[in-house]
Amino acid sequence: MEPARRDLARMLQWAFAAFAALNVGLLLNGSDATVFRLMAIVGYGAGAVLSVVAALRWHAFGRRLAIGLHLALAPLQFVFSIAESIALVGIPLSLTILARCKPRFPLMSPRTRRVWLTLHVGFSVGWLGVALTMTALAVTGWAADSHAVRRGAYEVLHVVDLAVAIPSMALSIVTGLVVSLGTKWGLVRYRWVLTKFAISVSIPLVAGTVENALADELALRTVDPAGRPGATGIALAACLGSFTVALWTATVLSVVKPWGRTRWGQRVSSSRAAPAPAAPGRPGRMRNRSAGITPGQETPAN
Structure with missing residues (x-):
């Protein structure tokens, strides 16, 4: 990941940690939708802690942690919004973090x-x-x-x-x-x-x-x-x-x-279709290969 993109992703992790901590404070003051409120408090509490860990350990496993965290939180925050509607703001924030992390999966x-x-x-x-x-x-x-x-x-x-x-x-x-x-x-x-x-x-x-x-x-x-x-x-x-x-x-x-x-998608397709650079070799051997002659089959000079 490029340094500028990496730094921005880390900054977004800190922003999400602050957002999650704010939501925990707001959720503690309510009493309606008790089940969803408890789910949101646990979810945002864990999200705040894991976001800080990801930001501090970005060069080790922080990026992978951020990807897993926001893949889960992106849809779950709609459930959290039942107790506190400000949770909806976290959905685009999580999606932005995922986009910046450029996750790749097998x-x-x-x-x-x-x-x-x-x-x-x-x-x-x-x-x-x-x-x-x-x-x-x-x-x-x-x-x-x-x-x-x-x-x-x-x-x-x-x-x-x-x-x-x-x-x-x-x-x-x-x-x-x-x-x-x-x-x-x-x-x-x-x-x-x-x-x-x-x-x-x-x-x-x-x-x-x-x-x-x-x-x-x-x-x-x-x-x-x-x-x-x-x-x-x-x-x-x-x-x-x-x-x-x-x-x-x-x-x-x-x-x-x-x-x-x-x-x-076009960039990914172009990068996969681009031919790999030829391995360095001796010029004489490369000319023989281009002419269809394999090593050991050179025609002896008269």
């Missing part, structure tokens, strides 16, 4: 690849199904004339979001990272893979800010039998519908695999 064996690909497809299909279900619940809550149906739709939507959507989302992203980094496709070599990854990361960011705020407002508003979803109900249905469309787009990209390589 290719998986065919059997291992099939296992991880099966897991990724299963969790991704589950995530898409959950998005469709939540969209249907949002539309039902907005269109229902009965207070019981309206209130029940938003209550079920909240339960599905916490119990099913968040685990499906996190597991889909984690398995997708493993499949991309452990195969020839890579994460940034092909435009369709990079687009899929951008979709997968953008949905948690929007869900943690816009969708959660809309769902919480509707849950409070519909406690009153006279309360109506109104424009907020339409906004929530549109938000969840956009998630469904985005996930269908990611599914199509996985099947069609359109476009070509990114500039990073």
